[in-house]
Amino acid sequence: MRIQHRAVGRDVGRILQVVSLMSVVSILVAVVNREFFAVPAFAIAAVVMASIGVLLARRYRDAAESGKPEAMVTAASAWAMVGVLGGLPFLFIAWTISLDPFPAWANTPPMDDTTMIFLHPLDAIFESMSGFTGTGLTVAAVEEELPRSLQWWRSFTEWIGGVGVIVLTVAILARPGSGSLTLYESEARSEKIHPSIVNTVKEIWKIYLGLTLGSIGLFLAVGMPLWGAINHGMTGIATGGFSVHADSIGYYDSPLIEYAVVPVMVAGSIAFPVHYLLFKGQIENLYKDIQTRWVFLWFSIGSLVLTGFLLLNGQYETFEETFRAALFQFVSATSNTGFGTTTIGNGTEQVWTAGTTLLLCLGMLTGAAAGSTVSGLKLIRVITLVKGTAWQIGNVLQPDSAIRRLQIGKRNLSEEQVQREYTEATVVFVLWVAFLIVGVAVLLRVLSPAYPLEYVIFDVMSAQSNVGLDSGITGPDLPATGKAMLIINMWVGRLEIIPVAVLLSTVLQRFGLYR
Numbered sequence: 009m010r011i012q013h014r015a016v017g018r019d020v021g022r023i024l025q026v027v028s029l030m031s032v033v034s035i036l037v038a039v040v041n042r043e044f045f046a047v048p049a050f051a052i053a054a055v056v057m058a059s060i061g062v063l064l065a066r067r068y069r070d071a072a073e074s075g076k077p078e079a080m081v082t083a084a085s086a087w088a089m090v091g092v093l094g095g096l097p098f099l100f101i102a103w104t105i106s107l108d109p110f111p112a113w114a115n116t117p118p119m120d121d122t123t124m125i126f127l128h129p130l131d132a133i134f135e136s137m138s139g140f141t142g143t144g145l146t147v148a149a150v151e152e153e154l155p156r157s158l159q160w161w162r163s164f165t166e167w168i169g170g171v172g173v174i175v176l177t178v179a180i181l182a183r184p185g186s187g188s189l190t191l192y193e194s195e196a197r198s199e200k201i202h203p204s205i206v207n208t209v210k211e212i213w214k215i216y217l218g219l220t221l222g223s224i225g226l227f228l229a230v231g232m233p234l235w236g237a238i239n240h241g242m243t244g245i246a247t248g249g250f251s252v253h254a255d256s257i258g259y260y261d262s263p264l265i266e267y268a269v270v271p272v273m274v275a276g277s278i279a280f281p282v283h284y285l286l287f288k289g290q291i292e293n294l295y296k297d298i299q300t301r302w303v304f305l306w307f308s309i310g311s312l313v314l315t316g317f318l319l320l321n322g323q324y325e326t327f328e329e330t331f332r333a334a335l336f337q338f339v340s341a342t343s344n345t346g347f348g349t350t351t352i353g354n355g356t357e358q359v360w361t362a363g364t365t366l367l368l369c370l371g372m373l374t375g376a377a378a379g380s381t382v383s384g385l386k387l388i389r390v391i392t393l394v395k396g397t398a399w400q401i402g403n404v405l406q407p408d409s410a411i412r413r414l415q416i417g418k419r420n421l422s423e424e425q426v427q428r429e430y431t432e433a434t435v436v437f438v439l440w441v442a443f444l445i446v447g448v449a450v451l452l453r454v455l456s457p458a459y460p461l462e463y464v465i466f467d468v469m470s471a472q473s474n475v476g477l478d479s480g481i482t483g484p485d486l487p488a489t490g491k492a493m494l495i496i497n498m499w500v501g502r503l504e505i506i507p508v509a510v511l512l513s514t515v516l517q518r519f520g521l522y523r
Contacts, residue, residue, distance in 0.1 A: 011514045012078050014071035019082040019191060020089060021064025026177045027090050028057035030164060031097060038157045045108075045116040046157035049100035057093050077510060079194035083174060084503055084511035090173050091140055091499060095132035097161050102126035105155075122153040125484045130491055137495050139165030140173065141502035142381065144249025144346035144476020145467075145494065147484045151254050156235070162250045163239040169502075170246025170276070170381035171216055172197070179209045194507055199281045199379035212280045215287065219245045223272045230268040232260065240347075244269060247276040247381045249346025249476035257336075258349040263328075266336050266349055277303050277343040279379030298417030299377040302387045307342060310371050311335040317364045337477075342371035344382040346476020352466070353479030356458040365462045365479065372473040373440075383474035383501050385440060389433045391416060396430035439505045443497060444472055450493040455481065468494070472501035 031054035038046040074082060102123050108116045117123075126132045131147045138145045139162050146162075148154060154162075168176055174195045178188045188205045201208045224241035228234065236252055243250045253259035257269055275283075282300050285293045295301050314334035324330040333350050340347045352360045352368070375384020399414050406412060414421045421429065447468035455464065463479035470477050471494040482494065500508050 011081055012072055012075070014068040015074045015078045016082050016085060017064045018068035018071045019074055019078070020086045021061045021066075021068070022181060023082075023086045023173055023177045024057050024061030024089060024093070025065065026061075026180050027094070027168075027173055028054045028061060029180075030168060031057065034097070034157065034161055034164060037160045041156045041160075042115050043155050043157045044114040045104050045110050046097075046101050046155060049097055049104055050157070052100055053093070053096035056096060060089075060093070074190050076190050076194070077514075079190035080507040080510040081514055082191060083194035084499075084507040086173060087140070087499060087503060091137035091495070092133050094136035094140055094165055095126075095129065095134075098126040098132035098135055098158060099129060101155065101158055102132070117155060120150075120153045122148050122150045123155070123158070125149070126158075130488055131484070134491050134495055135162065136165060137498050138476070139248070139250060140169035141474050141498045142166050142169045142246055142248040142344070142383065143471060143474040143498045143501075144243070144251075145471055145478060145482045145498070146250065146476075147482075147486070147491070149254070149484050151250075151252055154252075159235075159239060159252045163242045163248075163252075166246045166248030166250050167220070167242040170248055171212060175209050175212065178206060179213055195503070197379065199279060201281050201284050211284060215280055215283045216245070218287075219275055219283070223275070226268055226272065227265070230264045231262065232265055236260075240269070241272070244272040244345060244347065245276045245381070247273065247343050247345040249340070251347065256348040263332060266332060269347060270336060270339050273339050273343040273345045273347070274303065274307065276345065276381045277307075277376030279377040281379060282377070296418075298391065299379075299387050302391065303376050306371075306374065306376075306387065307339050310338045310342060310367065314338045314364060314367055317361070317367065321361055321364070323360075337368060338371055341368040341475055341477055342374065342384075343376050344372065344384055344473055344475045346470070348477055351480075352477065353460070353463045353481075355463070355480035356456065356460075357480070358460055358463075360479075362460070362462040365466050368477070369462075369466055369469045372469050372475045372477075375473060383504075385433075385437060388416075389436065392429055392433045393437060396426060396433065399426060400430070436505055439509060440472070440501075443500050443505065444468060447472065447493050447497045451481070451490050454487040454489045468497060471497040474498060474501050 031050045035047050035050045038044065038050060105116060105119050105123055106127060110116050125147055126135065134147050151159065172195045174191050178192055192205050192209065201211045220241055223245045224237045227237035227241055232240065239252050251257065257266060278300055282293050282297050293300060311334050315331050318324060318330045318334055324333055336349050352365065373384055374390050375386050376382045378386040378388045395414060395416060403412065412423060414426045448464055451464050451468060459481060463481055466479045467481045
């Protein structure tokens with residue numbers, strides 16, 4: 009497999025140019041909040057990203073259109089570069105505060121321990137990768153201490169990352185033709201609302217913006233302050249999970265707010281084409297679409313089972329409190345949002361038992377609907393694995409001349425289609441588990457033996473499924489090797505592994521290490 013590297017370089021350059029506009033927009037937010045000290049940081053970050061992007065795009069502007077292999081490598085490379093370069097605002101703002109070169113009118117705050125962590129490039133990259141991949145794991149100890157400019161940047165990266173940087177690029181550059189389609193599909197997307205991929209992408213952004221504004225309005229209606237509503241509305245519908253508070257949604261200590269967040273997380277778990285049909289008045293798709301049907305079934309079953317576990321453990325005083333904690337945490341985990349209302353673990357101190365923790369891990373693994381903002385394996389792939397395995401077993405008992413088909417939702421698959429889709433789902437699952445095992449092994453190596461195994465599995469699963477819930481392991485004190493491993497897990501999970509595998513294969517071939 010030969011990769012046209014010039015096409016990859018050109019497309020990565022275009023993506024970086026578009027992403028640099030995020031820093032430009034953030035300058036306005038800094039000015040509105042009178043955090044003038046942050047303006048140079050965002051400006052320099054924008055210039056660096058745009059310069060690299062322009063250099064790549066111009067150098068390879070005569071490259072051929074991207075095919076599927078090039079699109080896969082572009083997706084993996086672009087997400088890696090965006091994750092790294094997205095750490096620049098964290099780094100530059102931390103440097104600015106530590107040096108404080110501005111007069112009093114710039115409103116430079118005193119340096120605190122939370123912002124100080126971003127003086128280390130690895131921590132800045134960790135927070136950026138967590139944002140763009142929609143994960144929500146953080147090395148910020150107390151989010152309230154962060155300047156609003158950084159709180160915004162965290163939420164903005166998750167909001168953009170929820171739909172995808174390539175989807176953003178296609179929408180802005182409006183590139184017609186097969187090149188846009190292959191790039192779109194390389195970001196683990198296949199749904200089409202319109203025949204034109206550009207029109208599909210633009211429709212997705214309209215739906216996404218509408219859902220975001222609706223979420224912000226809902227949060228304001230139940231008593232959340234404006235700044236919290238804006239940030240949680242963005243990260244909630246993006247199923248990202250960054251919060252402006254260290255205690256996440258639990259900070260508000262309001263059952264009404266907690267219940268109001270649940271439908272926002274569910275909305276982020278439903279595929280965009282289904283939202284499109286719902287907005288057109290075709291409400292029946294809430295139960296006719298197989299993935300949407302299973303979103304509600306799986307969320308309900310998991311929440312009830314988790315409620316039973318927590319009742320047996322006697323962790324909460326009332327049934328309502330137990331049910332609310334179970335509902336919120338299971339939906340948060342399975343929608344890959346990562347908002348929290350309760351403590352799951354304090355690192356070496358066990359709070360939730362192994363059974364309840366691993367049940368959340370199962371939810372994080374499956375995820376919700378393909379074509380939404382969630383990560384994980386996706387429900388349609390899980391359904392394909394389960395039904396496909398039963399179909400394969402049934403094949404053993406059938407004569408060679410038998411013609412068999414498999415029904416998945418409204419689709420009636422031929423034997424060839426079943427084999428193709430089942431193989432793809434199996435490959436993704438095997439690679440997913442392999443990367444998970446590597447992540448767990450690395451964290452077990454660098455952490456104290458006092459950390460429970462289920463908590464280590466939980467945090468690695470949270471990273472790779474782009475969830476953001478943690479058991480007290482992930483934080484500023486996590487060893488550098490552990491942070492680097494989780495960065496890789498977040499990157500791999502966001503791209504559903506295959507583009508990463510293609511990139512690694514290409515690199516090995518380039519250096520003659522793989523034949």
